[in-house]
Amino acid sequence: MRCALFTATLFLLSTTLCVAQKGFPEPGKIDKADLQMTDCDFDKGAEAVKLIDWGKVTYAYILRNLSGFGTVYERRVRIKVLKEKGLSKANVVIPYMSYSDYEEITKMEAWTYNLDDAGNVKTTKVSKSSIYKKSINAGISEMIIAFPEVKVGSVIEYAYTMERGPALHINDWNFQDNIPVKYSEYEVSIPSFLHFKVNPMVTDPMQTRSEEARGAGELNPSTGVRETTIKKFYSMQNLVALRDEPYMGSMNDYRQRIEFLLTQVEVYNNDIVDLQTSWTQVVEGLKKSEYFGQQLEKQLPRTIDLFEQWKAIPDPLARMKTVFQYVKEHMTWDDQETIVSYDGVEKAYAAKTGNSADINLLLINFLNQVKVKADPILFSTRKNGLVNTMYPGMDQFNMVMAHVAIGNRYYILDATDKSGSHLLIPEEVVNTNGFLVQGESGKWLEVLDDKNKYKIFSAVHAEIDMNGKMTGEVTVNSSGYSKKERCKAWAKNKDEFKKQYFMQGAVPISLEELEVNNVYADSLPLEQKAKFSSVLNRSGEYTYFPVNLFAGLDKNPFIAEKRVSDIEYGFLQDFILVGNYNIPDGYSFDALPENISLLMPDKSIVFNRFINASGNVLNVRMTLEFKNSYYPVADYPEFREYYKKLSAALDEQIIMKKK
Template identity: 35%
Template sequence: MKRLVCSLLCLAFVNLCAAQTTLPEFGVFTEAEKSIRECPFDKEADAVVILDEATADHDDQYRLIFTRRTRLKILKPKGNRYGDIAIRYYTKDDAEYISDIEAYTCNPNSGGAIKKVPQSAIFRQKINDRWSAVKIAMPEVQPGTIIEYKYINTAKNYSFLDDWYFQGELPVMHSHFWLSIMPNYEFTYRVYKSDQLPITIKKEKEGRVYYEMNNIAGLRDEPYMDAEKDYLQHVEFQLSGYQGMFGGTIHYMTNWDEVAREIMTQPSYGGQLNKNIPVEPEWLIKVKAIAPAYDRMAAVYNFVYKNLNWNGINSRGAVDGVKETWEKKQGSSGDINLLLINLLKETGLETYPLLVSERGHGKVNAELPFIDQFNKTMACVVIDGKKYVLDATGPYTPAFMIPFSVINTKALLVNKKKSSIISLIETEKRDRNFVNIQAWIDDNGGISGKAYIQSKDYARLTRMRAWQRDKDRFRDNYYTIYETGLKVDSLELLNLENDSLPLEQKFNFSIPPSTSGDYKLVNLNLFSGVAKNPFISDIRFTNIDFGCLQSHSVIEYIELPASLKIETLPKNIRMIMPDTSITFMRIMEAKDNMLQVKYEINFMRPVFTADEYEYVKEFYKKMASIMNEQIVLRKP
């Protein structure tokens, strides 16, 4: 992935001569488009975007006028869902409004009839207090249908300018974007694109810039995929300067200190710090009296987490304000975590706002001072030189652990004296499971037994959340998936309320016999964390991100009946990746009527690049095959 960072006013363009394609008129469909049966550069695609074009301009009130037109074709029955069009827009304080909505469909398989979608099939739907959507009910969508729609989004100002994505889940044949800059303003932009895909960039007079890309395959979901944004071809924008009242250009946010100073001047961010939160005075006095700084921090963090509800809105800064959030006991992530920072500082703890980019949002490039690289604020508390990262929204994480969503990412520590990019590295806590199985095999080859599992660190958090979300699915995801017909009963979870102890799971299980003639086949890969190989695709576009280090250990004691003897016992084996990043071991030992089995899997790093995919894929393939290798029993 190559990242190009350019300034609109001082850019040595690689390609100034954009070959701007002549596009068909809106609602007019060509014979070439009607004859498309599959996307030539992405043959697996269920649909294809034929063209996607937009213009960002301004009116005499300097409002942002964003005009967009999109045309796509359905190729397969699974692609029918792309006929459900929804255009989201921000409605709080009338910030945005969608107008001039038009749509057409063309069905070449039904005589090529072109139909204009009636206004009665275009409607608005309120999502919540801040967001609404325009929905278009496209008629008679089926494989072969061509869909086209356009609209205008009028926003209050250029702060609503979004990044432009040339690529998405669907392949795109042609995409271009015109950006017009307001007089006396400067924008910095950066282009994310693959080395193999060319881009056309053309700067014209009066601050107009044109971007174009063509024939881009779709980026679909891949197992253990990190942020989609890091791989999509797109261009990002940020206001970088403006002309002062007395002439000359005033530049800002050109380094991280300037970014921090800028955000601290904003009423929704710096203006929310050092506020007097009206908590119970007795509670505050009691917490301030806690001598160990860590315990004091944990007390404040747990208090905020338990007493305030996250409304599902992620924000860097406050949306309603910390005082209103305290009154309503509900707010955005920015509201709640800025309130948390206030209370931490009130109790005498060294605390800083921490701008983070969660794993799903994208990686932070430390060399580029772009504020939009971050999607959330968390609290950073420094105790005896150690940094603790706290997030009082989303899934609960103990104060001594880095939230899973930001492990191994970069963040901006906002400090009035000296802000800096820091790395949130976790080398001790991991996804750690220990499985102990006591079981016996009956005369027919069926298995019955008891399992005891300890889940520590991030494994504990993941399983607790899964259990609280859906107890039936929890059984399927962690236990019954390993063998057809496997049943679990008497499930008991212990230590649900104690963060410092592993989550213990105890249950009984049974597996029906599997026979082949006189032979009994037994698969002893149980509850190991590797039921099957998730990496089956021949190609990989994104990095493999497991999130954190992993360690899984399984020990099984299996009692055999006198009526059955081991015909085939798989060999002991040990596998190691060339760089020792993943290790696997299986040991089997049979003595008298007892069989002892041990599996160990360790991941010594959490991220593998797309270039390493073949190594990881082959390792997983062999490991899954070995773990699912059956033991053969038969009557002597």
């Protein structure tokens, strides 16, 4: 192959760690003006700003483990800390694939810059003992940097070299980050025998330029000429931060970035090999893989009696539920999302812990062993980002789950989630697409659910005394995804559960009793019964009390005038709030809110409020239905205006006055 003619010259060039890039101060040196900066001039109020974000990719022979042709990736980042919140940017963690030494960070340097009391620049180089590696699992490790003397006003900088091999592909590059970026540049040196499709995903101006350089190696015997390398430079500047927004999907889908897809390689005699794979090839590779398909065939020790016990369950659905429950209870997830079982299901089963692939491939293995047909289904979760179905590749996915078809319906099972139910598609992937590894070619599957909703029913009975104190009882029934959310919160921290769901709102609430039922009953709503009290707001002879209680609707998350991302709830939603309020003799209700109906123009959100007073008793019923799980950003002005009216209607208080 022509690849074999690439020479050690490129290797030597690529291992020089971040020499001073044109127009940049050298690593370890800084302009005093950067330390005197107190705000970002193009994104006011930012907690920190990236002054420099520079990357470079070259191709070379990776000699450390005889892995052959690969890439050398250089990175340099310099960050100015502007506010207390920005101090978290000094917690630098660089993940890499350490399995079989596929990736290795070969060089690393870091510095902290400050101004001393006399106004002089003080540079502190991070010691080698403060830069260390941490193994996460058999496949992933992290390089961690502990920066010294970091405070508001500091600048931190780190630079490293990472070798990857064998490898031909080029990392994508994110120009934009969750803090503003003053200057970002990506330099790629591509040998002429590699053909890439380059896809800029940008809205702001991006500068590009190219240089052609002759290789310094041997002659190509098939052409009689030396290889050439095309250097391409991509840069952007003054990029405002991409900040997290309420009900945002994946930030990765909205970053300004550039993507690289290797499409062809020229080989001997100028023949061209097409590298664009198909989903059929992806399925074939997965089934043959030691870290995926082979794990589904593993015969685990000490499971024969267990399998025989499960096989004796006549109903396939009951059998599936039993196996699912067993794996959830037996295994503990290590919080690593992946489709690769690095250590294998046997080792994970023995240790009772593993990554998402270990656990869910084990589940699929067990289900098939007891004659419940199960197949792997691959997902990119909502937070991981969208999959480009036009470019087949396993690296787009971050989760594998079990797909089971019984009768006329299917189930998506994720045994990493101990609160998961077979009745609910996991919330991270519901109403998205999954790739089902089934048959020779696999297929894309829309995992939709318009029956199970995020549903809350709240019933309040309360009395208000003449001193403005409300006391009462509430029953909240949470169904579907609301139950799933609350069961997780209840299991994690019961005190925080009480604060989050019963002690927040328009008035301070004291919780006196709380009883929670049906946590483990899949087919029943989560029942929460509480006794509460609250001291209400008063002004002269008037007392005010809210009726929007215990449903989590007391805040408007959509107050920002502009938004860059779609609104992704993930599921449909239903809220029903009923209330019965008694006031003391000698008092009356003053100017009750009107009965109203609010509809989005497309009728995708419907709100109704009915209020009726009879003597000293007030009855309230409010219903809110979201008929869509997704609202595009193009409709945000309309959505925001509707939500403003909705919040005003929900928060309108009842006025009690003395006769």
